[in-house]
Amino acid sequence: MGEDRDAGGGAGADDHLSGVGGGADPEAAAGEDDVRGDAERPDPGLFAAVVGQPKAVAQLRASVRRPVHAYLFHGPPGSGKRAAATAFAAALLCRSGGCGVCLDCRRALAGTHSDLVVVERTGAALDVDGARQIVARAQMRPVEADRQVIVVADLHLAVRSAPALLKTVEEPPPTTVFVLLAEDIPEHLVTVASRCVGVRFDPVPEAVITAQLVAEGVEPALAGVVARSAGGRLDRARLNATDPEVASRLERWKHVPDRLDGTGAAVVMEVEALLGQAEDALGPLRRQHADELAALTEAATMAGRKGLPGRKEIEDRHHREERRWRTDELRTGLAVLAAEYRDRLEDATVAGANRDASRAAAAVTAIEDAAAALARNPNESLLFESLFVTLAGMGE
Numbered sequence: 001m002g003e004d005r006d007a008g009g010g011a012g013a014d015d016h017l018s019g020v021g022g023g024a025d026p027e028a029a030a031g032e033d034d035v036r037g038d039a040e041r042p043d044p045g046l047f048a049a050v051v052g053q054p055k056a057v058a059q060l061r062a063s064v065r066r067p068v069h070a071y072l073f074h075g076p077p078g079s080g081k082r083a084a085a086t087a088f089a090a091a092l093l094c095r096s097g098g099c100g101v102c103l104d105c106r107r108a109l110a111g112t113h114s115d116l117v118v119v120e121r122t123g124a125a126l127d128v129d130g131a132r133q134i135v136a137r138a139q140m141r142p143v144e145a146d147r148q149v150i151v152v153a154d155l156h157l158a159v160r161s162a163p164a165l166l167k168t169v170e171e172p173p174p175t176t177v178f179v180l181l182a183e184d185i186p187e188h189l190v191t192v193a194s195r196c197v198g199v200r201f202d203p204v205p206e207a208v209i210t211a212q213l214v215a216e217g218v219e220p221a222l223a224g225v226v227a228r229s230a231g232g233r234l235d236r237a238r239l240n241a242t243d244p245e246v247a248s249r250l251e252r253w254k255h256v257p258d259r260l261d262g263t264g265a266a267v268v269m270e271v272e273a274l275l276g277q278a279e280d281a282l283g284p285l286r287r288q289h290a291d292e293l294a295a296l297t298e299a300a301t302m303a304g305r306k307g308l309p310g311r312k313e314i315e316d317r318h319h320r321e322e323r324r325w326r327t328d329e330l331r332t333g334l335a336v337l338a339a340e341y342r343d344r345l346e347d348a349t350v351a352g353a354n355r356d357a358s359r360a361a362a363a364v365t366a367i368e369d370a371a372a373a374l375a376r377n378p379n380e381s382l383l384f385e386s387l388f389v390t391l392a393g394m395g396e
């Protein structure tokens with residue numbers, strides 16, 4: 001994916017494509033960029049909101065001067081695709097290549113520039129009507145800038161409508177630049193993707209998330225805890241930083257060994273408590289989902305629709321995300337537990353307590369096995385009960 005194309009005929013899109021393609025080395029592209037005058041260099045502050053994506057940002061900055069007709073930003077949720085799309089659009093609409101201070105830049109960043117079109121789905125996914133509107137808009141001339149930028153969000157969900165965009169994305173008028181956003185590239189998106197330059201967004205490293213949250217005013221200890229359970233998603237870390245229970249939940253995992261007293265009753269109680277708190281952990285996500293449903297419903301009503309189109313698909317997606325979130329929470333808990341036994345292993349080794357050391361090592365292995373098994377949709381109660389029986393040494 002991300003193959004360079006020269007058929008777009010976009011503004012300067014038909015020459016000098018090497019160096020901006022998805023497969024190209026962004027560092028090399030950035031180097032090429034050095035020949036540009038300072039006046040045309042995008043302001044570093046323009047991409048400040050894109051956290052932990054140096055490669056994607058370097059690639060985009062290198063693309064500003066001679067953009068191609070279409071880009072596909074792909075990567076997990078919470079990796080900064082939207083912020084990057086806005087900053088990139090500002091750079092493309094700014095007469096100085098993204099100074100960060102002119103009216104064009106400021107209006108683009110604020111989402112109020114008349115030549116920046118951001119298309120959000122109004123239901124479960126972009127529908128065919130929505131795709132037709134995009135096609136029509138792409139044919140229009142820019143209102144005030146030299147070009148217009150059309151950002152289309154959540155294209156990985158657009159199973160039915162993505163093909164309707166193909167022709168236009170492939171060859172838009174020279175004054176239109178597409179920025180398509182997708183969490184991944186499913187089957188229905190492969191052809192469209194092959195007509196775009198790919199820009200890849202990776203999960204944000206844990207340390208970067210921690211530093212960012214601290215910069216945003218989150219207390220450092222809490223920032224570290226939520227970054228650890230965020231799975232590379234800055235948005236999730238931010239959401240969890242507002243959850244006052246997050247630290248105490250991880251604390252409970254840390255003290256599991258103290259509560260396993262060798263009785264079956266203790267095992268059952270512990271498993272129940274941990275699965276219960278994993279359910280509680282869903283609170284902030286569920287509130288976010290409820291807000292999203294409310295906003296989509298309101299938008300549909302404003303558009304004169306009866307009810308929300310695709311409500312069931314939206315709810316199904318929310319359930320999938322909640323399941324994934326819950327599994328991540330359990331996996332994080334297991335990582336905390338494994339760390340606890342690793343500490344014990346180290347202490348026992350230092351003290352020369354060989355039997356304790358080998359038990360702690362076996363515990364770490366059992367926990368890692370359980371974490372791997374979690375991905376296979378097991379009966380969670382049975383999985384954790386069996387693990388805790390092993391940890392308590394009850395099988396000996």
Ligand SMILES: [Zn+2]
Binds near residue numbers: 095097101103104105
């Ligand atoms: Zn500017």
